[in-house]
Amino acid sequence: KAGVTQTPRYLIKTRGQQVTLSCSPISGHRSVSWYQQTPGQGLQFLFEYFSETQRNKGNFPGRFSGRQFSNSRSEMNVSTLELGDSALYLCASSLGTSVEQYFGPGTRLTVT
Amino acid sequence: QKEVEQNSGPLSVPEGAIASLNCTYSDRGSQSFFWYRQYSGKSPELIMSIYSNGDKEDGRFTAQLNKASQYVSLLIRDSQPSDSATYLCAVNDMRFGAGTRLTVKP
Numbered sequence: 001k002a003g004v005t006q007t008p009r010y011l012i013k014t015r016g017q018q019v020t021l022s023c024s025p026i027s028g029h030r031s032v033s034w035y036q037q038t039p040g041q042g043l044q045f046l047f048e049y050f051s052e053t054q055r056n057k058g059n060f061p062g063r064f065s066g067r068q069f070s071n072s073r074s075e076m077n078v079s080t081l082e083l084g085d086s087a088l089y090l091c092a093s094s095l096g097t098s099v100e101q102y103f104g105p106g107t108r109l110t111v112t
Numbered sequence: 113q114k115e116v117e118q119n120s121g122p123l124s125v126p127e128g129a130i131a132s133l134n135c136t137y138s139d140r141g142s143q144s145f146f147w148y149r150q151y152s153g154k155s156p157e158l159i160m161s162i163y164s165n166g167d168k169e170d171g172r173f174t175a176q177l178n179k180a181s182q183y184v185s186l187l188i189r190d191s192q193p194s195d196s197a198t199y200l201c202a203v204n205d206m207r208f209g210a211g212t213r214l215t216v217k218p
Contacts, residue, residue: 042210042211044208048206090155100158102158103156
């Protein structure tokens with residue numbers, strides 16, 4: 001069974017721009033969660049989607065948004081990029097909430 | 113107080129020894145607990161999940177959960193250099209500790 005895939009793997013953007021990241025979960029998994037990982041803050045939860053509905057949201061500004069499609073694929077968007085948004089963005093899929101998650105390889109975003 | 117706390121380490125053990133990693137959490141109503149391993153430059157990979165008080169063993173790994181004391185631990189027996197990584201504790205899936213960096217010295 002194919003794992004979680006994320007595109008693109010690397011991205012360089014300029015401050016003020018916006019970016020869209022994509023995640024395809026493991027086949028059959030309906031839950032997709034997004035995380036931001038930085039050396040200083042560790043792994044921080046952004047949001048979780050299940051069957052196209054956002055079920056949980058972390059403590060991030062409204063510039064961070066996401067959505068999930070009917071095939072469970074998910075996208076997250078960051079608008080008006082700031083230097084501090086430079087991070088590894090990880091997507092994880094699971095069968096539901098509070099069960100095992102499987103992470104994708106991540107998207108490394110650099111904001112200059 | 114952070115929701116999930118782990119000693120950041122680094123924790124260094126000799127090859128063949130038992131590595132003990134600990135995690136405490138603040139939400140007494142938490143029901144599911146997970147350990148992930150993350151190699152440098154890679155994404156986290158699931159090692160074990162535990163839902164009930166007591167021990168759960170999987171090969172060289174044993175997870176221990178004590179809900180009354182609000183802690184969960186991971187024991188790695190016969191530690192190998194390939195176990196050198198950062199170990200992340202997660203509670204109810206979305207709350208992660210900062211991770212403990214483990215180094216196993218040959």
